[in-house]
Amino acid sequence: RAAIKDFALGKGLMVALLAGVMSACFNLGLEAGKPLAEAAQAMGARKLFVSLPATLMVTLGGFVTNAVYCLYQNGKNKTFGDYTRVDRKILINNLVFCALAGVLWYSQFFGLSIGKSFFTEGSIIMIFSWSILMSLNVTFSNVWGIILKEWKGVSNKTMWVLILGLVILVFSTFMINF
Known part of the structure; x- marks a missing residue:
């Protein structure tokens, strides 16, 4: 019942729409990074890996954007202390799984880049x-x-x-x- 109380169709649709647009922007960023791929290839990188510098730059941009927004929300909600209020074991567990999620998320684009090199x-x-x-x-x-x-x-x-x-x-x- 608590989930129903927080239900907001309009907000949900706006978030879904924004996520779709931002996903497309991510792909546009990868396409705009083609000069990086060309430079990597000119420097001797294998075709398999030439698009990875652009992928790194775009994901780094996404990380910075998300980090700034999270820090803004922490400041606004006065929740900076939440990171250290938990048991050390839980904090380490959260950080490890957060890093794992990031690595897995990045690896999908690594796989996409490698796959595209064959087409x-x-x-x-x-x-x-x-x-x-x-x-x-x-x-x-x-x-x-x-x-x-x-x-x-x-x-x-x-x-x-x-x-x-x-x-x-x-x-x-x-x-x-x-």
Whole structure:
């Protein structure tokens, strides 16, 4: 019931819309980083790794933006002390899992960059590689959510809508090849 009390459809839709736009901006940042890739290739980097400097720059920009916003929220809510008020073991656990999440998140773009090195520039698969990656993110995160029982307590109708949405997402990913 507490979750229902905090439900705000308008805010949720705005966050989803902003997340979609920012995701597209991330991809635009990677595309704008092509001169970095060309410079890396000119310096002798293997084709497999040439887009990684741009990926690092874009993710670093995202990190700085998020860090500044988090620090702003900490100041506004006077919650800086929350980091040290927890047991040391919990703090270390949180930091380790935070770092692990960051490494895993970055590795998806590492994989995307490596995968793109095998495709011809302008090919259908190259054009849709970003949408395929985002579809995989949504699919796997929701499947893990189901496995870890994060969807526990929702109605059967909600589960069926989720599953149908995932099936449509997976199907649409394969449709681009036809």
